[in-house]
Amino acid sequence: MxxxxxxxxxxxxxxxxxxxxxxxxxxxxxxxxxxxxxxxxxxxLPDYGSAVAAADAVDFVEAEIPENRFLILVNGKNKIPENYEPELTELSNGQRVDSDIYPDLQRMFDDMRAEGIYPVVGEGYRTRSEQQRMLDDKIRAFKKKGYSEKRARAMAEEWVAVPGTSEHELGLAVDINADKDNSANDEVYDWLYENAYRYGFILRYPFGKSYITGIDYEPWHYRYVGEYAEEIHKSGLCLEEWLERN
Ligand SMILES: [Zn+2]
CATH class of the missing domain: 1.20.5 (Single alpha-helices involved in coiled-coils or other helix-helix interfaces)
Structure with missing residues (x-):
């Protein structure tokens, strides 16, 4: 060369x-x-269950209450039965949750705090009329910006779950964030992701599953499913997929 x-x-x-x-x-x-x-x-993202597909999901069926009611499926297509009235327990900050999930929630929070992580329940139970009010407020806000009634409603429904389709109306879902004076949200979300299943809770709207759940990734929204939490968590499936297979 x-x-x-x-x-x-x-x-x-x-x-x-x-x-x-x-x-x-x-x-x-x-x-x-x-x-x-x-x-x-x-x-x-607003903290009230933005429903990606809510506007498309016009056909609702009434959700069946399974024998194990902790496995009830509620989403843009499965509406909570009108007469669904959980027994509630009020938390120290005024939020309420289904009384049957309270002991596990309390145990989980105690364990987190023992590890130096400070969570709060930002949103627990919501009545149907509270959900309706949130939707109405959102519609009003869009109308104020000059959108027609129809358009404002369609846009609002992309942000706020249609009444009857929010898991918060079950009392089995909690939005868990950080007590900002003591922790960062990410610390709380990471801990929950690793550990919540040990207390019966699952991440309800995982990353990359919004085409099934109809809701964007929400690292704060946990849903109580009880004894099947570990199995669901370890399967990597979202609740819709897991129920379909079991
Ligand atoms: Zn939520």
């Missing part, structure tokens, strides 16, 4: 190196933009 060729080869290699570096930079940039967008999206 003579000198000239060697130089040429070197040049070629450097050219390829630059190309690879540019490609890598492009990939890193696009991933950054994508996750940035996802985070932005997450930060914008």
């Amino acid at each position: 003579n000198g000239t060729k060697q130089v040429k080869n070197k040049k070629k290699k450097r050219g390829r190196g630059i190309f690879a570096a540019l490609a890598a930079a492009l990939i890193i940039f696009s991933v950054g933009v994508a996750s940035g967008k996802a985070l932005e999206r997450l930060a914008e």
Whole structure:
């Protein structure tokens, strides 16, 4: 090999190196933009069960109350029966939950605090009329911005679950956030993701399952399912998928 060729080869290699570096930079940039967008999206999410597919789901069926009522399926298509009235226990901050989930919830919070993580229940039980009020408020807000009644309703239903389709009306769902003076939300969400199943709770709207659940990823929304929590958590399935298979 003579000198000239060697130089040429070197040049070629450097050219390829630059190309690879540019490609890598492009990939890193696009991933950054994508996750940035996802985070932005997450930060914008209201804390009341934004129903991605609610506007499409016009046909409701009344949800069946299974023998084990902790496995009831409620979503954009399965509405809570009109007469569903859980017995409630009030928490120290005024939020309420189904009395039967209270002991496990309390035990979970005690254990978290023992590990130096401080959670709060941001939202527990919500009556149907409270859910209706939230939807009405949202519709009114969109109308104020100049949208027609029909359009305002459609847009509002993308943000607020239609009354009867929110798990919060069951008393079996809790939005758990950090007590901001002592913990960060991410600390709370990470702990819950790793441990909540030990107390009968599952992450109800996992990342990447919104095409099934109809609801965007919500790291704060936990649903009590009782004894099957570990099995569901370890299966990697969302509640809809797990119920379908069992
Ligand atoms: Zn929630």
